[in-house]
Amino acid sequence: MEGNKLKIEELISAILLFAMASIAFVNVLSRKIFHLSFAFTEEVTVHFFVWITVLGIAIAFEKGAHLGVVTVYNKLPKTLKKTAAFISASLSALLFLIVNYYAFREIYMDITIFHMESEALRLPEWIYIIGIPIFSVFIFKNIYKGLKNELKKIEGEEEKQCKS
Amino acid sequence: MQILTLFGIFALLLLIGVPIGTSVGFAAVFSIWKYGLGVTMISRNFASGIAKFPLIAIPFFVLAGILMQKAKLAEKISNLATIIVGRATGGLAIAGVLTCLFWGAVSGSGPATTAAVGLTIIPVMIYQKYDKNFSAATIAAASGLAIIIPPSIAFIVYGNVTGVSVGALFLGGILPGIIIGLFLIVAAYFVCKKRNFRGIKKRGTLKEILIATKDAFWALLAPVIILGGIYAGIATPTEAAVFAVFYSIFVGFFVYRTLTLKGLYEALVGAVITSSVAMFVVTFATQFSIASAILGVIDIMADGIISIAKTPIAVLLLANVAIIIAGMFLDAISITYVFMPIFMPILAYYNIDLLFFGIIFVVALAIGQITPPVAVNLYVAANLVKSTLDKVAKEVWIYVIAVIAGLIFLTFFPQISLYIPVASGLYIP
Amino acid sequence: SAKEFTPKAEYTMTVNVGNTFGWGMSAQKWCDLINERTGGKINVKPYWGSQLLAGKQMNWFQAVAEGSIDFAVESTINSSAVVKSHNLFSLPFFINTYENLDKIEYGETGKKMFAEMEKMQVKALAWGENGFRQITNNIRPVRTPEDMKGLRLRVCPTPIYDDIFKQLGADPIHMNWGDAVTGFQQGAVDGQENPYGVLLPVKIWEYHKYATNWNYLVDPLLFVVNKKVWDSFPEDIQTIIKETAEEAGMWEKAFVRRGLDGDISINILKDKFGETPEILDQVAYVKTMGMEVVVLTDAELNAFKEATKPVLDKWISEVGTNFVTAATLDMAK
Numbered sequence: 001m002e003g004n005k006l007k008i009e010e011l012i013s014a015i016l017l018f019a020m021a022s023i024a025f026v027n028v029l030s031r032k033i034f035h036l037s038f039a040f041t042e043e044v045t046v047h048f049f050v051w052i053t054v055l056g057i058a059i060a061f062e063k064g065a066h067l068g069v070v071t072v073y074n075k076l077p078k079t080l081k082k083t084a085a086f087i088s089a090s091l092s093a094l095l096f097l098i099v100n101y102y103a104f105r106e107i108y109m110d111i112t113i114f115h116m117e118s119e120a121l122r123l124p125e126w127i128y129i130i131g132i133p134i135f136s137v138f139i140f141k142n143i144y145k146g147l148k149n150e151l152k153k154i155e156g157e158e159e160k161q162c163k164s
Numbered sequence: 165m166q167i168l169t170l171f172g173i174f175a176l177l178l179l180i181g182v183p184i185g186t187s188v189g190f191a192a193v194f195s196i197w198k199y200g201l202g203v204t205m206i207s208r209n210f211a212s213g214i215a216k217f218p219l220i221a222i223p224f225f226v227l228a229g230i231l232m233q234k235a236k237l238a239e240k241i242s243n244l245a246t247i248i249v250g251r252a253t254g255g256l257a258i259a260g261v262l263t264c265l266f267w268g269a270v271s272g273s274g275p276a277t278t279a280a281v282g283l284t285i286i287p288v289m290i291y292q293k294y295d296k297n298f299s300a301a302t303i304a305a306a307s308g309l310a311i312i313i314p315p316s317i318a319f320i321v322y323g324n325v326t327g328v329s330v331g332a333l334f335l336g337g338i339l340p341g342i343i344i345g346l347f348l349i350v351a352a353y354f355v356c357k358k359r360n361f362r363g364i365k366k367r368g369t370l371k372e373i374l375i376a377t378k379d380a381f382w383a384l385l386a387p388v389i390i391l392g393g394i395y396a397g398i399a400t401p402t403e404a405a406v407f408a409v410f411y412s413i414f415v416g417f418f419v420y421r422t423l424t425l426k427g428l429y430e431a432l433v434g435a436v437i438t439s440s441v442a443m444f445v446v447t448f449a450t451q452f453s454i455a456s457a458i459l460g461v462i463d464i465m466a467d468g469i470i471s472i473a474k475t476p477i478a479v480l481l482l483a484n485v486a487i488i489i490a491g492m493f494l495d496a497i498s499i500t501y502v503f504m505p506i507f508m509p510i511l512a513y514y515n516i517d518l519l520f521f522g523i524i525f526v527v528a529l530a531i532g533q534i535t536p537p538v539a540v541n542l543y544v545a546a547n548l549v550k551s552t553l554d555k556v557a558k559e560v561w562i563y564v565i566a567v568i569a570g571l572i573f574l575t576f577f578p579q580i581s582l583y584i585p586v587a588s589g590l591y592i593p
Numbered sequence: 594s595a596k597e598f599t600p601k602a603e604y605t606m607t608v609n610v611g612n613t614f615g616w617g618m619s620a621q622k623w624c625d626l627i628n629e630r631t632g633g634k635i636n637v638k639p640y641w642g643s644q645l646l647a648g649k650q651m652n653w654f655q656a657v658a659e660g661s662i663d664f665a666v667e668s669t670i671n672s673s674a675v676v677k678s679h680n681l682f683s684l685p686f687f688i689n690t691y692e693n694l695d696k697i698e699y700g701e702t703g704k705k706m707f708a709e710m711e712k713m714q715v716k717a718l719a720w721g722e723n724g725f726r727q728i729t730n731n732i733r734p735v736r737t738p739e740d741m742k743g744l745r746l747r748v749c750p751t752p753i754y755d756d757i758f759k760q761l762g763a764d765p766i767h768m769n770w771g772d773a774v775t776g777f778q779q780g781a782v783d784g785q786e787n788p789y790g791v792l793l794p795v796k797i798w799e800y801h802k803y804a805t806n807w808n809y810l811v812d813p814l815l816f817v818v819n820k821k822v823w824d825s826f827p828e829d830i831q832t833i834i835k836e837t838a839e840e841a842g843m844w845e846k847a848f849v850r851r852g853l854d855g856d857i858s859i860n861i862l863k864d865k866f867g868e869t870p871e872i873l874d875q876v877a878y879v880k881t882m883g884m885e886v887v888v889l890t891d892a893e894l895n896a897f898k899e900a901t902k903p904v905l906d907k908w909i910s911e912v913g914t915n916f917v918t919a920a921t922l923d924m925a926k
């Protein structure tokens with residue numbers, strides 16, 4: 001949201017979260033008032049939740065918003081700090097590469113062998129799974145952007161210290 | 165060796181500043197791959213760790229909290245609290261704790277409460293000559309109440325790990341939250357008296373109190389909406405969270421008219437980020453606990469603890485110490501996933517009630533939010549007053565002691581934690 | 594055999610429930626028997642509550658098929674989204690009796706199912722049983738389809754269950770057990786459906802007064818092992834693992850059926866296993882705890898059969914007509 005520039009991953013996640021809340025709200029009202037129960041709302045909302053989590057993890061990587069222990073990191077000299085930032089970004093990327101490798105494998109197995117159906121809507125399960133690799137694109141993009149920001153910040157801090 | 169690899173990678177990555185989600189996830193995924201603990205389940209379990217209906221309460225409660233903050237509800241509560249107790253010695257600090265107590269009934273997250281309440285009351289405290297680091301420390305410590313008073317992300321996660329009803333946990337947190345609040349008020353009073361931090365000059369007249377109460381009406385109603393539904397049994401915590409979201413949209417757009425579409429959009433994105441930062445840890449900590457279970461960590465640790473602590477009370481005290489120490493370095497969610505699988509067989513062995521333990525556990529986690537080096541509430545508060553974590557930390561230790569005192573008190577009187585859940589018929593111990 | 598067999602230090606097993614249920618006890622029994630009879634050579638460790646699946650029990654079949662988990666004692670309900678024929682057991686009022694069930698499991702149908710699973714890399718070794726599922730509620734005794742109208746019931750979150758309860762005019766709700774219990778206590782949820790093997794451990798009488806024994810569908814358990822793991826075992830070990838699975842399955846069936854099939858299961862427990870469980874007759878026990886138990890007459894049962902016929906017809910094609918035909922033939926034997 002910085003500089004009012006609309007970011008696609010933020011837009012998608014905002015729409016999904018609002019949809020989740022609305023679907024859940026309608027479901028509660030319909031159940032309390034009309035005694036209808038929509039099992040599919042639960043299915044849709046929990047899978048949207050997986051998708052927004054992937055998107056949110058991505059957004060947080062760019063903003064440097066993930067939780068971490070920075071006590072030691074902050075005290076590192078410039079080169080080591082840059083190395084640590086680089087290792088951190090690489091391992092984060094590697095972690096999601098592995099998750100996505102197995103997500104693709106899962107989709108392949110589901111299409112060829114298991115033909116698993118979702119619990120309420122009875123959609124092929126892989127339709128939900130495929131959101132993970134699709135939205136993970138933003139994770140890789142933002143890990144890269146976040147690393148660039150961090151390296152810039154490390155340079156900046158160094159300059160500030162030199163001047164004072 | 166295998167256990168050492170799992171925990172060693174986790175610790176090493178944490179140490180060099182790698183995000184907790186990546187640290188715990190990479191340690192787990194590496195061990196699962198290296199030791200053949202079930203690699204094909206990595207992506208399935210990534211999704212399964214998130215796709216649970218009770219966990220959806222997390223983004224909803226976070227969203228409701230941000231919306232209510234944007235609708236300026238926190239201001240109205242702090243205004244009311246200041247008018248009522250502001251004149252006493254340390255009045256603003258006490259008003260700060262009371263505001264956190266109330267805001268805790270709206271927000272489920274410690275750092276979010278620090279931001280919401282801190283923004284409204286810390287400037288007033290500084291203006292009235294309260295030390296800025298002490299002001300920040302006060303709000304940071306009191307914001308721990310947000311995870312003890314329902315709604316609470318910590319209880320949702322605890323319920324997810326242990327299977328205890330989140331609704332019952334929520335109700336269980338009410339009395340202990342108020343008690344911890346009282347311990348904090350006593351601590352604040354002593355410091356303020358010693359350091360001569362006074363109250364505001366003017367006494368609030370009855371008329372002013374009534375006007376402020378009317379002004380804060382919709383804010384005060386929020387906890388009733390959230391908790392009333394759960395207490396009356398007409399809503400699960402997730403449903404209550406959904407109501408809270410639409411209640412705050414209603415109040416923000418139509419009652420106070422302080423909310424804009426842009427504000428709603430920002431709140432949605434903000435809620436996505438906050439909830440995802442939590443869920444990143446939740447889902448990979450799930451895989452970490454699977455790896456540690458297969459590698460036998462849990463059996464070894466549980467047997468070890470049972471051989472050391474021979475009575476239930478010894479187990480509880482040992483658990484308190486362990487969580488408080490872990491809380492210095494780790495966030496609440498990781499601690500729940502790493503520790504609860506170890507504690508659960510021990511609690512079963514000694515017949516210690518899981519709901520009661522959940523309350524104790526979460527109070528100890530609240531302490532972790534204000535103990536350096538990893539102290540989410542302190543971090544937010546220090547940023548608010550443009551100070552450093554170290555300086556605010558120097559002012560917070562008195563509150564740490566106060567909460568520990570409260571924790572010990574609650575440990576010895578389980579009936580306090582169990583009273584409301586049992587009385588409401590929501591829980592049979 | 595030419596190649597030397599070196600077992601893994603420990604094999605994993607997934608179980609959806611804990612070891613306070615007959616289901617969990619039988620899983621533990623299987624592991625213990627394997628360990629004992631292989632002289633400690635093969636160690637299988639059960640993980641309760643679908644812990645290894647991050648709580649998602651519906652994934653057990655894939656996990657075992659792909660070899661991420663070695664063994665399982667699991668319900669066919671939880672594999673029905675993948676192995677469509679497993680829905681056979683959920684066809685409403687189709688199997689209905691223990692005689693029918695045994696004929697299907699140990700007849701041609703059971704063989705066909707085992708073969709189908711083996712093709713998907715899951716070697717099924719024996720049947721166990723969570724049991725015929727019964728309905729309990731706190732509103733009224735259920736004797737006729739009419740009595741089902743408007744009841745808010747927590748049901749197993751699978752499509753066929755929803756279809757059955759909607760067809761009967763009830764309001765099926767999906768929620769985890771903790772929330773369901775809260776719902777019972779607050780009156781937000783009227784009832785639920787589960788076999789006796791679950792009703793007793795969860796002390797259902799604390800929440801509900803009425804039970805109806807209608808055997809509307811059954812929840813069998815499978816004792817399985819990953820195909821590659823199975824093939825890695827030498828023949829003598831395979832024999833031990835299969836025999837112990839059958840033994841644990843037989844014990845489990847007798848344990849959950851006790852009191853529901855006259856003296857048959859009680860005698861199996863006594864004669865074959867030398868056991869006399871504390872609670873001998875489960876139906877009698879819940880009555881002593883204050884429950885009112887409705888046992889349907891043939892006419893009453895037929896009314897339910899009629900009422901749910903559309904669901905049965907719809908799901909026959911889902912299950913596969915070849916399986917339904919085989920089951921019908923087996924039951925006629």
Ligand code: NA
Nearest residue numbers: 268310313315
């Ligand atoms: Na709270």
Ligand code: NA
Nearest residue numbers: 491492532538
């Ligand atoms: Na800490």
